[in-house]
Amino acid sequence: MSEKIDIKSMTLPELEKALTEDGLPKFRAGQVYRWLHARAVTDFSQMSDLSLSLRQQLNEKYAIYSAQAVQMQRSQLDGTVKFLYRLHDGEFVEAVFMQYHHGNSICISTQVGCKMGCTFCATGRSGFSRSLAPSEMLSQVQSAEKETGLPVSNIVLMGMGEPLDNYDAVLRFLCLVSSEQGMNIGMRHISLSTCGLVDKIYRLAEEKLQLTLSVSLHAPNDAIRSQTMPVNKKWNVESLLKACRFYAQATHRRISFEYAMIRGVNDSDACARELGQKLHGMLCHVNLIPVNDVTGAGYHKSSIERQQSFIHILQQYGITATVRRTLGSDIDASCGQLRRRYEKEAANENAM
Ligand code: SAH
Numbered sequence: 001m002s003e004k005i006d007i008k009s010m011t012l013p014e015l016e017k018a019l020t021e022d023g024l025p026k027f028r029a030g031q032v033y034r035w036l037h038a039r040a041v042t043d044f045s046q047m048s049d050l051s052l053s054l055r056q057q058l059n060e061k062y063a064i065y066s067a068q069a070v071q072m073q074r075s076q077l078d079g080t081v082k083f084l085y086r087l088h089d090g091e092f093v094e095a096v097f098m099q100y101h102h103g104n105s106i107c108i109s110t111q112v113g114c115k116m117g118c119t120f121c122a123t124g125r126s127g128f129s130r131s132l133a134p135s136e137m138l139s140q141v142q143s144a145e146k147e148t149g150l151p152v153s154n155i156v157l158m159g160m161g162e163p164l165d166n167y168d169a170v171l172r173f174l175c176l177v178s179s180e181q182g183m184n185i186g187m188r189h190i191s192l193s194t195c196g197l198v199d200k201i202y203r204l205a206e207e208k209l210q211l212t213l214s215v216s217l218h219a220p221n222d223a224i225r226s227q228t229m230p231v232n233k234k235w236n237v238e239s240l241l242k243a244c245r246f247y248a249q250a251t252h253r254r255i256s257f258e259y260a261m262i263r264g265v266n267d268s269d270a271c272a273r274e275l276g277q278k279l280h281g282m283l284c285h286v287n288l289i290p291v292n293d294v295t296g297a298g299y300h301k302s303s304i305e306r307q308q309s310f311i312h313i314l315q316q317y318g319i320t321a322t323v324r325r326t327l328g329s330d331i332d333a334s335c336g337q338l339r340r341r342y343e344k345e346a347a348n349e350n351a352m
């Protein structure tokens, strides 16, 4: 049997073309698209304004990929919900739903695992399985809305995986999720976080999208960055910052640098000065994140005094910096851990 086509990854013009080629009127595509994207159905049988025979016809050729919530952890502190989703082939990914004053936000995964191997990251330690289809990224947002009963207004591509290592599917997802007939979440409400795949940053700059680019820098120089981020051996700090400058100039969008502060590794005043010198003059903001010791690598959070000193020094170079508020601290809201734990438990159960 030939494999069914992933219909929720198709754009509206693609769907129109495919359905008219099958002899159906063009307006049917709009109906189906709205069912899939605006109303988030998971089965053709739910498309109640289509005839039974048309629903059967679609079901023979197409599949609707969804993300089934198999675990939900709710924070008692701030309403953050962490999801573990099962995908159609039995793989698992995580997403985190967060409530802010300006609206609800979701951090979604773009791959099952990650190839990049950053030493502080639980996802990086768990290896790589596969990239996600656009429909699977959409489904994480749709399932979270369904399970919480709350609308999502902001999306961050900062869960499991490296979005720019899944470039085409991520760009297609951005196009689908922002479409007016679909979820209609504007690019200005979307952030994409990358560990620094330089060639793809140049490509993204050419797309001239209004999304926010977050760059996981985590060190001011190659000696420190290469210790924790293997990607730095391919694209070093200098080439990365050059691409970032190009990106900011091309899009007029401020870049957000992520900097996980690790005690004794990258948090000295000298590091702050070196970072300040290198970022000086760039349209950017620095987000300091107290490292979360999830990999057992023995990393510890920097002290509050270190964080404040870092911010103060960066300000002297004209760079704004803030410490990221930690949401869901009682449920380990950073990604990668839940899937690992779940798979370990499943493996133990199988071994019994
Ligand atoms: N692959 C992309 C996006 C997913 S990781 C990237 O690396 O940017 C999302 C963010 O979490 C990145 O900034 C990453 O560096 C950070 N991160 C991963 N593990 C962390 C940890 N243990 N403590 C603090 N930040 C971490």
Ligand code: SF4
Residues within 6 Å of the ligand: 114, 115, 116, 117, 118, 121, 122, 123, 124, 125, 159, 160, 161, 162, 195, 216
């Ligand atoms: Fe991959 Fe990002 Fe984790 Fe690095 S930090 S291993 S790039 S998910």
